[in-house]
Amino acid sequence: MSTVIPRQTKELDRVVVRFAGDSGDGMQLTGSQFTTVSSLFGNDTATLPDFPAEIRAPAGTLAGVSAFQVHISDHDILTPGDAPNVLVAMNPAALRANIGLMDAGGTVIVNVDAFDERSLEKAGYTANPLEDDSLTGYTVYEVPMTSLTMEVGKQVGVKPRDAERSKNFFALGLVSWLYSRPVEPTLEWIATRFAGKDAVGEVNTKAFKAGYHFGETAELFESNYQVRPAPAEAGTYTNVTGNTALAWGLIAAAQLAKLPLFLGSYPITPASDILHELSKQKHFGVRTLQAEDEIAGIGSAIGAAFGGALGVTTTSGPGLDLKSESLGLAVNLELPLVVVDIQRGGPSTGLPTKTEQSDLLHAMYGRHGESPVPIIAARTPADCFDAAIEAVRIAVTYRTPVILLSDGYLANGSEPWRVPDVADLPAIDVTFATEPNHTADDGSLEFWPYKRDPETGARPWAVPGTPGLEHRIGGLEKAHGSGNVSYDTGNHERMSHERADKIAGIAKGIPAVEVDDPDGVGGAEVLLLGWGSTYGAIAAGARRVRARGLAVAHVHLVHLNPFPANLGDVLRSYRTVLVPETNLGQLVRLVRAEFLVDAQGIAKMQGLPFHAAEIEAAVLQALGEDIAEPGITARGNAEGVTS
Amino acid sequence: MTDVAVPNTTRKDWASDQEVRWCPGCGDYSILAAMQMLLPELGVRRENTVFVSGIGCAARFPYYMSTYGMHSIHGRAPAIATGLAVTRPDLDVWVVSGDGDALSIGGNHLIHAMRRNVNLTILLFNNQIYGLTKGQYSPTSEQGKVTKSTPFGSLEAPFNPVSVALGAEASFVARTHDMDRKHMQEMFRRAHAHRGAALVEIYQNCNVFNDGAFSQISGRDQRAEMLIPLEHGQPIRFGADGGRGVAMSTDGHLQLVDVAEAGEAALLVHDETREDPGLAFALSRLARGPFEPTPIGVFRDVVRPEYGAGMAQQILDAQERKGPGDLATLLASGGTWTVS
Missing domain, CATH: 3.40.50.970 (Thiamin diphosphate (ThDP)-binding fold, Pyr/PP domains)
Structure with a gap:
């Protein structure tokens, strides 16, 4: 690449970048390529694509804003990050829809070409936020992404309308420079992805390079940044x-x-x-x-x-x-x-x-x-x-x-x-039935489709094509064993128990829950109990609590029915059980009913994952600690955190 | 499954040990008997034969067959049978359904099974009434029908199952009735031999809730004048001595004619294999209901690619192109990097 003005490169341990633009601006593609390059570079990454339900909402409106948030780090991370450190806003709507997520002091890179009167109006701005004081406290970089990309397009000889569509590659180039990403993987990716569409590939390549060079040469940025690779277990990733x-x-x-x-x-x-x-x-x-x-x-x-x-x-x-x-x-x-x-x-x-x-x-x-x-x-x-x-x-x-x-x-x-x-990978044993499994009163051999395995309670799986095992199954209640239709009341009760016992018995074959409690089970006062996708935020929240010298335990469930056999004992070992869920409290109802523990829900219903800070705040509150202590940011979602 | 010759069987071999529980006098008995007597003639094996049904009186059918079977849930038999047929092309998969099951709650599955041309033989027992729920009108009941749920008469126009099937791109469509075992067996045999989705509408008498619905056409004394047998390659004639027939008028409508008046040359020659389903559709509309001369037999039997075979072929093609799937290659297909 051409002229390089020597400038300081600062080390960061992690950064959260959010690319935001119109649905048609290619933000998902831009964000995922930035992620791929960062992964290849060796960072740990976590992403949050955030896009509207409409395929193309009216251009330039808040409804049409599509965003991709990526967290890159030199250490093991668990979430896509609470607040973005950098917001790339391709138009006024993208700025307006996302600026509220940023903490003061964050960096905002805007495509200044898009901040014309009409676009501002469509985004609902009455004044240009780049000209009034509404962005005070943020570091704002105004970059003419559209016009510079169209300049590139002119060189290649494509129509301005087509060239304009490559501006996301300009943004990708710029952010790649800002965070010292290697350029080769992206150039190769563009070549592969747009193979056969020479003009498009060329404009994208040139726009990407133009963005990268813009960062290098423009006197806009005082430094760029480096996020070193995260140490990871050896292996292929x-x-x-x-x-x-x-x-x-x-x-x-x-x-x-x-x-x-x-x-x-x-x-x-x-x-x-x-x-x-x-x-x-x-x-x-x-x-x-x-x-x-x-x-x-x-x-x-x-x-x-x-x-x-x-x-x-x-x-x-x-x-x-x-x-x-x-x-x-x-x-x-x-x-x-x-x-x-x-x-x-x-x-x-x-x-x-x-x-x-x-x-x-x-x-x-x-x-x-x-x-x-x-x-x-x-x-x-x-x-x-x-x-x-x-x-x-x-x-x-x-x-x-x-x-x-x-x-x-x-x-x-x-x-x-x-x-x-x-x-x-673990073997999975499947055996189909091939022989009759029951002797009738007259001594003849029969196949009983509901004769259960004594260990698992499973019935035999006899597939059509197997001679001698012809049988009929269906939605009507089945007689235990023979599987014939049965309206017998005692049989219905027996079969109901057999089905319930079979499912409950699965617990025998699943591992006990692991308790993440540095002080041993029951060591902390507060246990965070989670399931599903809240894992990252809860684990990160627990880390933040521990970083303050306080104790908290975390249990995360993979098996929700049946629960692991030791779950009741684990829950009863803690004074306070908090159950963060992105619903109004579902697991918390199940464990309260099943184990008679006074577990408390932490509910968030915003269509978004928890922030680690929200989990941290809930634990601190349960511990009676002062949430407002300096240095803690319980990010503006007070209504989303109840305990 | 094996190269051993198909064993000789009799009707008894195809009957299960379960007590048949339809109402005495129900038309379903004769359909069951026709099937159990036919299967020994088809050269098929019990273990390779599966009956899948939904809900309704007809849907009990699989319990009475000593084959593999599934009595599933209301309307869903064609969907369930589709999954079975496309993964197990070695099986004969029969679907047994009724007018409510197939055309009301399960209408969507029925039309799509036919559109896809899944290798299924679908028997639609049409008695124009809900029997199992004790006598409400069905989607094939005539307009004005008084039932428990329509005490002032049904406001709804009925479906004509053969028309529906033809409209849904079925590659085989036939109609028969429960009073004629030989005709039923012939239709079942033809439907079974067809590759792809085959639908057979069976006019079936519900002697409890809709007795005599078809008696004007299928009674022993009425058949000759009221049933129009469709025979491939033959002029369409009916009536005692074949004195009546079907001809196309100058405005393109089908009409019933006296052969003596119209002349034999004017009669429509039936062609099951005609690509355009238009004439078959017109034949399906010849009678406004089972009170006018009604065509029975095979309306349409055309060759169309069978869905499951196409699915299997795509797998073979992909394996030829890429080799059999290798898991390690798949897991690395998104690009990898190595940490040492």
Whole structure:
């Protein structure tokens, strides 16, 4: 690269960058490439894509703002960061929609070309915030991104309208310079991604370089920054989103169980990417059916399971509603099935693109009759891989539908993942029935489809095509053992217990919960109990509390039904149990009911994950510590934190 | 599954040990008997035969067959059977449904199974009434029908199941009735032989809640004048001595004619394999209900790519292109870096 003016490079241990622009500005692409480069460089990363439900809301309006937040660090981090240190705002709406997230002293880089009267008006500004004192306290850099990009376009010879669309690459170049990112990976990525579209690739490349050079040469920035690689366990790493990891986990589980994978699914945000990913992997023998509706999605998966495949359906909240009746059928059929629910804000259509731990109680109780279903929840994007394998293990071992909960935050968020050695993945044993299993009164051999395994309570899985084991199953109550239709009242009670005991018995095969308490179990006064995607924020919040010399314990659940066998004892070892959830209190109800402990909920219902500071503040409050002590920022979400 | 010859079976081999619990006199008995007597002739194995049903009187059918079976939930049998059929192309998958199950609560699954052309043989028992719930009107009940839920008469126009199937791109559509075992068996045999989704509408008498719904056309003394047998490649004729027939008028409508008057050359020659479903559709609308001369037989039997086979082919193609899936390669496909 050309002229380099020697300037100071300052070391940072971490930085949170938020790219914000119009839905059409390519902010998701920009943010994810910045993440990839940072991961390749060796930083730990965590991301939060934040985009509107509309594909293209009117340009320049607040409704159309799309943002991508990434946290990069020289040490192990757990969240995408509470407050951005740097906001890149491509237009006035992006500035207005995001400035409230920033702490005073933050850096704002604006595309000054977009701050014309019309755009300001569309964003709802009555005065130009770059000209009045509304940004006092922030370091603001005004960069003419559009005009410089169009200049590049002129050199390449593309139409101004097309050139203008490359301005996100200018922004990427500028921020890459600001944080001393290597440029080669991005240049290679542009070359690959836009291969065959020479003019577009060339403008993007030149815009990226122009942005990088602008940082180097313009006298605007007094220094740039370096975030060193984070020490990490040796191994091969990749960056995965939760949905990709989950899809790969299903493929892995199918291989481990030696079963063909079948996915029946109806497109729904934010679950569709699992359908997309699995549809690409046909060479693994994966069959995907884009069903006519949510009910057919699960129905076809049940049919596939009856035939001996690993049947899976993927959905989000509204789809889970529609699948409820079929889930009840699967409970009665006692066939393996995995129902993946990528939770989003509800009720009804709710907030399709925003995250929420909305469906735990739905998963637990959302069926008529006594209809127990095991529930697994992933806790980080990469953990979706392991969670998928665990869901499959339980489904095929116990012949039961399993609900696997992820959410919008995990689905679209990404993190570096140490790729496991395939040989180290746990085996999943599946045996199909091949022989009669019962001797009738007359001495003849019969097949009894509901004769249970004494260990697991699972019934035999006898697939069509097996001679001599022809049998009929269905939604009507079955006689224990023989599986014939039975309206016998005593049999119904017995079968209800058998089904409940089978699910409860899964606890015998799952590990005890690990208690993160440096002083040993019961050492701290306050225990944070979490599940699912709150893992990062709760663990980071606990770190912040401990950094102040105070004690707090953290337990995070993967198995929500049944609970690990030691959970009750663990909860009773703490004076105060706090349960942070991005809902109005669902796990907290379950543990209060199950264990008679006075657990308290911490609720946040904003379609966003918790900030670590919110968790920290809640613990400090429970400990009777002064939250307002200098140095603590319980970021402006007081209404979101109750304890 | 094996290369051993298919064992000889009799009706008894295909009947389960479960007591049949339909109302005495129900048309379902004759359909069950027709099926149990036909299967030994089809050269198929019990273990490779699956009956999937939804909810309703007809849906009890799988319990009475000594094959694999699933009595599922209301309306969903075509969806469940789709998942089974596409993952297990070695099986014969039959769907047993009724007019409420298939055309009301399960209408969406039915039309999409036919549109996709999944290899399913779908039997639609049409008795024009809800039997299991004790006598409400169904989506095939005639307008004005007085039932418990329509004491002043139904306001709804009925579905014609054959028309629905043709409109949904079905590649095989037939109609039969429960009073003629031989005809039923012939339709089942043809539907079973068809690759892709085959729908057979069976006019079935519910002697408790809608007795005699089809007696004007299917009674032994009425059939000759009221049923119009469709035979591929033959002029469409009916009536004693074949004295009546179906012809197309100059304005493009189908009409019933006296053969003596119109002349044999004027009769429509039935062609099941016609690509354009228009004439089959017109035939399905010939009678406004089972009180006018009504065509029975195969309306349409065309070759269309079968869905499950296409799915399997895409897998083979992908494996040919990329080799069988390798998990380690997949996990590294997003680009990796190494920490040492």
